Amino acid sequence: xxxxxxxxxxxxxxxxxxxxxxxxxxxxxxxxxxxxxxxxxxxxxxxxxxxxxxxxxxxxxxxxxxxxxxxxxxxxxxxxxxxxxxxxxxxxxxxxxxxxxxxxxxxxxxxxxxxxxxxxxxxxxxxxxxxxxxxxxxxxxxxxxxxxxx
Amino acid sequence: xxxxxxxxxxxxxxxxxxxxxxxxxxxxxxxxxxxxxxxxxxxxxxxxxxxxxxxxxxxxxxxxxxxxxxxxxxxxxxxxxxxxxxxxxxxxxxxxxxxxxxxxxxxxxxxxxxxxxxxxxxxxxxxxxxxxxxxxxxxxxxxxxxxxxx
Numbered sequence: 001x002x003x004x005x006x007x008x009x010x011x012x013x014x015x016x017x018x019x020x021x022x023x024x025x026x027x028x029x030x031x032x033x034x035x036x037x038x039x040x041x042x043x044x045x046x047x048x049x050x051x052x053x054x055x056x057x058x059x060x061x062x063x064x065x066x067x068x069x070x071x072x073x074x075x076x077x078x079x080x081x082x083x084x085x086x087x088x089x090x091x092x093x094x095x096x097x098x099x100x101x102x103x104x105x106x107x108x109x110x111x112x113x114x115x116x117x118x119x120x121x122x123x124x125x126x127x128x129x130x131x132x133x134x135x136x137x138x139x140x141x142x143x144x145x146x147x148x149x150x
Numbered sequence: 151x152x153x154x155x156x157x158x159x160x161x162x163x164x165x166x167x168x169x170x171x172x173x174x175x176x177x178x179x180x181x182x183x184x185x186x187x188x189x190x191x192x193x194x195x196x197x198x199x200x201x202x203x204x205x206x207x208x209x210x211x212x213x214x215x216x217x218x219x220x221x222x223x224x225x226x227x228x229x230x231x232x233x234x235x236x237x238x239x240x241x242x243x244x245x246x247x248x249x250x251x252x253x254x255x256x257x258x259x260x261x262x263x264x265x266x267x268x269x270x271x272x273x274x275x276x277x278x279x280x281x282x283x284x285x286x287x288x289x290x291x292x293x294x295x296x297x298x299x300x
Contacts, residue, residue: 042232042243044263048285048295050245051263080201082192084269084278087237091267093192093279095200113194113201115265115281117241119234128234129243131265133283135198136294144286144294145198 010085013125014092014118022076028067030060038119038126046112046132068103075099078114079150088120095150096132110134111148160235163275164242164268172226178217180210188269188276196262196282224250228264229300238270245300246282260284261298 017036024032043057044050056062067074081094093115101107117129135145167186174182193207194200206212217224231244243265251257267279285295 044243044265044283044285046285047288048298050261050285050298050300082279084239084267086239086269089234089236089239089241091239091241091279093194093267093281111200113281113283115194115267115279117234117243117265117267119236129232129241129265131243131263131281131283133194133263133281134286135194135196135200136284136286136296138197142294142296143292146286146292148198148200150200 007085010090010120010125011083014083014085014090015081017118017125017127018078018081018092018094018116022078025076026073028064028070028074030063030067033063034058034060036127037130038121038128041127042129044129044131044133046134071101071103071105073100085118090118090120090125091129092116092118110146111150157235160240160270160275161233164233164235164240165231167268167275167277168228168231168242168244168266172228175226176223178214178220178224180213180217183213184208184210186277187280188271188278191277192279194279194281194283196284219253221251221253221255224248235268240268240270240275241279242266242268260296261300 021033021036037058040054041057043052077097078094081092083092096112096114098110112132112134115131116127118125119128137143137145171183171186187208190204191207193202227247228244231242233242246262246264248260262282262284265281266277268275269278287293287295
């Protein structure tokens, strides 16, 4: 149903969207970061709660408050990105590195897993689902695995 | 491009696939659990490492070893499941509850987030990506949030 050319174009558009999202994070531009999301986006974030839905996920002030905990750019690098697109539905997954300095001077380097789900509406791809996480240790410590590297 | 009827059928097939996967987990049937996966599946699991790819994700003995850490059925209940399907690509996300008793007698009740990506090949939906996680506390404790409830 979907030609190879269409699939390649879709994948290129989605790669561009994700690159733009990373650039928005680096510049701590919440408006630009959220522009790639559909109004009904369901977000599974690194931090609690279990999920944010729609307006809660799109709360620009909450994103800006998080950006304000960083002293400078928040560098997110996507590695091993794979995108599967067909028709008007797509998903992608990658292993990401987040790097930056918190306002208290703490240097963060965190590798985490990222999945996005997308839907094309009126010719434009929009993110309708995000899932970012680190695994946790099943040794009874209850600790998140914050120091993993690919 | 995709009719409403086709979309409904796709969604029903995927819901059935996910229900069968939960049933396989309950019965600790690794062969049946893995049958829903494509050979090139990329898995982001609750536990480290960051990812398992293809043959590593499909290692039946590893799944059986994990099942063997449970004293009885591992009940996985999917809630708030939403599926987006179009053409031959789909993804779904849900908030899941895992319940059971470990061999040492420890009672587990864990709520976690689950995302799956699927591709239809030769008329059959197969899982090509899974992402299961809990969030972690950003309070400096490094703890995973293992006691969240929806």
